[in-house]
Amino acid sequence: MATSTRPAARLLLCTVAVVFMLFSSTAATPSPSPSSSNKTHDDGHGGRTLSFTLYQQETINKTAYMVVDGVAGAGVSQTTTPFGTVYVFRDNLTVHADRASPVAGVAEGTSITTSLDGLLSLSMAKVTIHHRGHRGSVSILGGTYNIGPSDYPVVGGTGDFAYALGYVRSSPVDLRGSTVTYKFELQLYWPPYAQYAPTPPR
Numbered sequence: 001m002a003t004s005t006r007p008a009a010r011l012l013l014c015t016v017a018v019v020f021m022l023f024s025s026t027a028a029t030p031s032p033s034p035s036s037s038n039k040t041h042d043d044g045h046g047g048r049t050l051s052f053t054l055y056q057q058e059t060i061n062k063t064a065y066m067v068v069d070g071v072a073g074a075g076v077s078q079t080t081t082p083f084g085t086v087y088v089f090r091d092n093l094t095v096h097a098d099r100a101s102p103v104a105g106v107a108e109g110t111s112i113t114t115s116l117d118g119l120l121s122l123s124m125a126k127v128t129i130h131h132r133g134h135r136g137s138v139s140i141l142g143g144t145y146n147i148g149p150s151d152y153p154v155v156g157g158t159g160d161f162a163y164a165l166g167y168v169r170s171s172p173v174d175l176r177g178s179t180v181t182y183k184f185e186l187q188l189y190w191p192p193y194a195q196y197a198p199t200p201p202r
């Protein structure tokens with residue numbers, strides 16, 4: 001529905017859209033992973049990389065809710081929300097853009113409108129992934145731009161994504177209808193020596 005395409009909805013989506021992971025292992029050499037997971041690959045510089053794409057499926061008043069109304073600035077429109085608006089979401093992440101495709105994870109987080117023009121927000125999310133043998137979570141924190149792609153720094157992870165760095169690019173795929181779909185591209189990197197870092201016991 002058009003209403004759900006509101007900026008708020010978009011923010012949410014943006015924050016966490018992840019969908020289908022295609023491992024674009026950039027390096028040829030399989031890395032000697034410290035753990036049992038060998039999902040990553042040597043980047044040729046002592047680090048490892050992993051990239052994949054998933055799709056965040058968000059439906060207003062079903063997987064995402066406005067929990068605090070904004071207080072100033074722009075009103076609620078297709079691309080804006082009032083300053084101070086708070087959204088909370090728990091969106092499934094599917095393997096393909098089709099919302100009926102297999103679920104590979106979930107994005108849980110919140111988004112707060114931080115500009116008076118209503119176009120910007122601060123978003124944070126925990127993205128839990130179980131796909132193609134990878135299991136764990138990635139935490140992201142960054143700004144959402146309502147009318148364009150948003151890049152979120154990866155601030156860390158758990159499980160197979162422990163010590164991951166990098167970024168996630170979220171961009172809208174389909175803003176029509178009650179469910180909004182966001183493409184969620186993860187570009188992860190483990191710097192040299194990360195393999196020697198301690199990890200929580202399984």
Ligand SMILES: *[C@@H]1O[C@H](CO)[C@@H](O)[C@H](O)[C@H]1NC(C)=O
Nearest residue numbers: 001002003004005060061178
């Ligand atoms: C979501 O629920 C709120 C509160 O009931 C309502 O005002 C709003 O129109 C709903 N939005 C959509 C897109 O259904």
Ligand SMILES: *[C@@H]1O[C@H](CO)[C@@H](O)[C@H](O)[C@H]1NC(C)=O
Nearest residue numbers: 030032033035036037038039
């Ligand atoms: C993953 O790593 C294990 C142990 O290092 C190895 O035996 C296995 O073949 C690897 N699997 C893949 C798909 O590379």
Ligand SMILES: *[C@@H]1O[C@H](CO)[C@@H](O)[C@H](O)[C@H]1NC(C)=O
Nearest residue numbers: 057059062063091092093103
């Ligand atoms: C999200 O995925 C879970 C697990 O597949 C499923 O049980 C749930 O119904 C999905 N939620 C929505 C809103 O589609």
